[in-house]
Amino acid sequence: MQQFAELVQLLSNSTKTNEKLGALSQYFATAPDKDKTWVLALFSGRRPKRTVNSTQLKTWCIQVTGLSDWLFEECYHTVGDLGETIALLLPPRTNPVAAPLHYWLEQLQQLEKATEETKQAFILQAWDALDNGERFVFNKLITGGFRIGVSQKMMVNALARTYDIEPATLSHMISGNWDPHNVTIEELLHQHTTGADASRPYPFYLAYALEGPPGTLGTEKEWQAEWKWDGIRGQIIKREGQLFVWSRGEELITEKFPEFVPLNTALPDGTVLDGEILTFADGLPLPFQTLQTRIGRKNVTRKQLQEAPVIFLSYDLLEWEGTDIREKTLAERRALLETLVQNIQAPVLQLSPEIIFGSWDELTQLRLQSRDKGSEGLMLKRKAAAYQVGRKRGDWWKWKIDPLTIDAVMIYAQKGHGRRSNLYTDYTFAVKDGDQLVPFTKAYSGLTDKEIAEVDNWIKRHSLEKFGPVRTVQPQLVFEIAFEGIAASNRHKSGVALRFPRINRWRKDKPVAEINTLEDLKELLRVNGHNTGS
Amino acid sequence: MNVLQFTDNGIYCAAGDFYIDPWKPVKRAVITHAHSDHARWGNQYYLCENASVPLLRLRLGNDIKVQGAAYGETIFFNGVKVSLHPAGHIIGSAQIRVEQDGEVWVASGDYKLENDGLSAPFEPIRCHTFITESTFGLPIYRWAPQQQIFNGITQWIYENQQAGKASVLLAYSLGKAQRLLYHLKDKVDHFLAHGAIAIPHEVLLQEGWPLPPVERITPETPKTAFKNAVIIAPPSAEDNVWMRRFQPYSLGICSGWMQVRGNMRRRNADAGFVLSDHADWAGLLDAVTATGAEQVYSTHGFSSVFARYLTEKGIAAREVTTSYGDEEIINNPES
Numbered sequence: 001m002q003q004f005a006e007l008v009q010l011l012s013n014s015t016k017t018n019e020k021l022g023a024l025s026q027y028f029a030t031a032p033d034k035d036k037t038w039v040l041a042l043f044s045g046r047r048p049k050r051t052v053n054s055t056q057l058k059t060w061c062i063q064v065t066g067l068s069d070w071l072f073e074e075c076y077h078t079v080g081d082l083g084e085t086i087a088l089l090l091p092p093r094t095n096p097v098a099a100p101l102h103y104w105l106e107q108l109q110q111l112e113k114a115t116e117e118t119k120q121a122f123i124l125q126a127w128d129a130l131d132n133g134e135r136f137v138f139n140k141l142i143t144g145g146f147r148i149g150v151s152q153k154m155m156v157n158a159l160a161r162t163y164d165i166e167p168a169t170l171s172h173m174i175s176g177n178w179d180p181h182n183v184t185i186e187e188l189l190h191q192h193t194t195g196a197d198a199s200r201p202y203p204f205y206l207a208y209a210l211e212g213p214p215g216t217l218g219t220e221k222e223w224q225a226e227w228k229w230d231g232i233r234g235q236i237i238k239r240e241g242q243l244f245v246w247s248r249g250e251e252l253i254t255e256k257f258p259e260f261v262p263l264n265t266a267l268p269d270g271t272v273l274d275g276e277i278l279t280f281a282d283g284l285p286l287p288f289q290t291l292q293t294r295i296g297r298k299n300v301t302r303k304q305l306q307e308a309p310v311i312f313l314s315y316d317l318l319e320w321e322g323t324d325i326r327e328k329t330l331a332e333r334r335a336l337l338e339t340l341v342q343n344i345q346a347p348v349l350q351l352s353p354e355i356i357f358g359s360w361d362e363l364t365q366l367r368l369q370s371r372d373k374g375s376e377g378l379m380l381k382r383k384a385a386a387y388q389v390g391r392k393r394g395d396w397w398k399w400k401i402d403p404l405t406i407d408a409v410m411i412y413a414q415k416g417h418g419r420r421s422n423l424y425t426d427y428t429f430a431v432k433d434g435d436q437l438v439p440f441t442k443a444y445s446g447l448t449d450k451e452i453a454e455v456d457n458w459i460k461r462h463s464l465e466k467f468g469p470v471r472t473v474q475p476q477l478v479f480e481i482a483f484e485g486i487a488a489s490n491r492h493k494s495g496v497a498l499r500f501p502r503i504n505r506w507r508k509d510k511p512v513a514e515i516n517t518l519e520d521l522k523e524l525l526r527v528n529g530h531n532t533g534s
Numbered sequence: 535m536n537v538l539q540f541t542d543n544g545i546y547c548a549a550g551d552f553y554i555d556p557w558k559p560v561k562r563a564v565i566t567h568a569h570s571d572h573a574r575w576g577n578q579y580y581l582c583e584n585a586s587v588p589l590l591r592l593r594l595g596n597d598i599k600v601q602g603a604a605y606g607e608t609i610f611f612n613g614v615k616v617s618l619h620p621a622g623h624i625i626g627s628a629q630i631r632v633e634q635d636g637e638v639w640v641a642s643g644d645y646k647l648e649n650d651g652l653s654a655p656f657e658p659i660r661c662h663t664f665i666t667e668s669t670f671g672l673p674i675y676r677w678a679p680q681q682q683i684f685n686g687i688t689q690w691i692y693e694n695q696q697a698g699k700a701s702v703l704l705a706y707s708l709g710k711a712q713r714l715l716y717h718l719k720d721k722v723d724h725f726l727a728h729g730a731i732a733i734p735h736e737v738l739l740q741e742g743w744p745l746p747p748v749e750r751i752t753p754e755t756p757k758t759a760f761k762n763a764v765i766i767a768p769p770s771a772e773d774n775v776w777m778r779r780f781q782p783y784s785l786g787i788c789s790g791w792m793q794v795r796g797n798m799r800r801r802n803a804d805a806g807f808v809l810s811d812h813a814d815w816a817g818l819l820d821a822v823t824a825t826g827a828e829q830v831y832s833t834h835g836f837s838s839v840f841a842r843y844l845t846e847k848g849i850a851a852r853e854v855t856t857s858y859g860d861e862e863i864i865n866n867p868e869s
Binding site: 012014071075 | 672676791793794795796798799800802804805806836838839843
């Protein structure tokens with residue numbers, strides 16, 4: 001556990017990619033085999049089953065430390081991480097135990113059907129056995145979510161370095177449906193001899209944002225343009241008579257979308273499609289909000305199926321007749337995909353239309369229609385390009401439309417999490433409605449560290465009231481809020497919900513009297529709100 | 535009886551007509567210690583502990599009218615009895631004891647309970663009312679014994695040297711920097727320091743404090759001097775072009791705020807050492823208990839939390855807003 005705790009410490013502190021890569025590959029070269037498999041699982045989002053929940057951890061910590069609930073909460077809001085708060089509050093350990101990572105994980109898994117008392121006894125004993133750094137890691141294993149700045153790509157590169165395997169191949173080997181309980185890292189990395197898991201997806205190819213004009217990309221003829229959709233990026237796999245749906249987060253989501261069941265019979269074996277899962281009605285995508293109602297649920301209700309029906313808007317074909325065709329050109333893959341979609345005639349499987357354009361200027365004009373189409377902008381893909389692995393510059397570009405903006409005043413602030421712990425970084429903004437201020441969105445990002453420090457300082461000096469972790473502040477600071485879409489919402493006081501709101505800039509030049517009004521927001525909703533995301 | 539009261543100018547003793555650490559210019563100021571949020575410019579007369587006098591002159595100018603007093607020495611202001619007692623925060627730091635007609639109030643200034651080897655160690659003073667700092671007034675703040683921290687720093691320096699890197703330690707120029715120098719003096723042969731540290735260091739050496747020599751970094755210092763060197767710099771040097779010349783180096787921050795991972799990640803440090811000149815949670819509670827005070831006022835940091843906690847424990851406690859940093863002290867190098 002010590003070795004893993006040190007790895008986590010180093011990974012979360014280091015800002016240097018090479019240092020992280022070195023530490024990871026060192027870890028993979030020296031850690032016990034069982035630990036390695038677990039680390040691979042943890043850092044690729046394969047969370048162990050939760051056998052103890054956060055509330056239980058919190059309750060037991062309060063019992064051990066004798067702190068009042070409110071004091072625990074104050075600590076939590078300052079630290080911004082439950083696992084860390086508990087690690088800091090617990091008394092020093094009295095029975096040190098040096099056991100490897102997999103020991104603790106396996107013990108935790110065995111608690112699944114245990115009684116509350118057994119669980120508590122185990123956790124208390126573990127806390128008393130581990131040092132501070134280990135306790136933090138242990139708590140994070142329970143609460144999940146290791147956000148420590150290790151991308152899947154970095155882990156793949158580290159493994160590739162340790163095991164001397166091509167990163168793209170390795171990426172494919174470790175994707176799919178496997179469980180660290182019954183597989184070892186060696187088995188995963190030698191799978192070509194043992195036969196592949198039928199469900200295994202290909203790593204997604206991700207686009208970079210196009211910053212300049214498209215003219216910088218060369219001649220128009222070499223490029224294919226499509227609308228950029230705001231859904232769930234997914235892969236549909238049909239192999240060995242089974243259908244699998246994967247999200248970009250490498251989560252198997254087949255069960256959430258029963259609409260795709262007919263594809264199991266319609267698609268031939270050995271087919272892998274890349275595309276976007278979208279809620280769709282009358283030929284246009286519905287606001288992302290409607291899709292959101294589908295994401296959180298494990299079991300889909302009939303009502304949801306009616307209100308938020310999904311389709312798969314396909315844009316690439318990665319495997320055809322059991323062969324990996326990613327090395328073929330986009331033009332070739334697209335031709336196969338078009339034939340396939342036409343032949344099977346399944347309403348749930350659509351083709352992402354190609355935008356026909358003669359010149360970059362014409363495309364620039366067409367891009368202005370994005371919002372009406374319910375899209376976020378354009379995708380540009382090089383026709384001669386292979387399908388690559390991960391985020392790579394050069395052949396795929398997303399060319400988003402400019403966001404909508406509105407000037408608003410900050411009215412509430414709350415402390416952030418992670419590297420923003422103990423700083424007021426989570427703000428709520430309001431627009432004017434007569435002489436009232438109506439809150440309409442929260443935003444967490446967009447300011448520089450320097451600005452955050454300045455705003456934080458200001459908030460601490462201009463708070464009016466404290467409601468738990470939230471501070472009401474004097475309505476004085478004006479910010480320009482940017483967002484990708486706007487939709488009507490009866491869950492919000494303002495009547496609107498924004499998609500991807502963030503702070504565009506701090507309008508130090510603008511007095512509160514001149515911020516936008518609720519009427520302005522509603523106007524944006526009228527003009528832009530029909531088809532775009534929430 | 536209110537021996538001391540909280541005014542717009544600072545903590546005021548009406549009967550003695552003087553202020554403690556005023557934040558606006560006044561006639562008579564009694565100063566707890568030489569940090570800039572406590573010892574401000576513009577007062578007509580200053581009173582502070584003897585060891586603070588040269589530091590006050592250094593920071594506020596040679597022409598200030600300042601009187602020194604020894605710890606425990608009594609000074610009368612209109613019959614109000616004032617004395618200074620060790621606070622253990624930095625060299626010359628003092629708690630101010632004020633007695634009027636048998637009623638005793640103590641203003642702590644900043645303090646820590648652990649003996650840092652340089653500052654006179656904290657002494658609890660019995661009083662009726664205690665005005666305490668509460669910078670780290672949350673139970674998540676618990677300091678390890680300093681020997682453990684210094685062992686960690688020594689080990690880190692050693693590892694950096696093995697890797698051919700300089701070790702840059704960020705520490706506040708008055709207090710933390712001297713504490714580092716004092717505790718590392720037998721482990722490190724040669725120290726380099728930023729001017730902000732070298733200048734007070736010069737003054738303290740003249741005063742006879744047992745500190746090792748340091749070499750001041752100037753634009754003329756050759757780059758070869760930085761190889762594997764141990765460099766002490768103030769927090770303001772972070773993210774500064776000034777640091778580039780030390781490449782390759784590893785950056786370590788010495789501060790109580792390093793207790794929370796997020797703070798450390800935000801600072802982009804290679805290492806965080808939880809070393810503070812303020813009392814931790816347990817230290818604050820011990821200090822309050824030792825005074826036997828019936829009434830407590832908490833100032834700066836987590837003052838509302840600390841006051842609420844004391845109230846639950848049956849001590850009449852209240853938060854007072856002062857201009858000593860408040861919570862933004864998180865970005866304030868003096869912590």
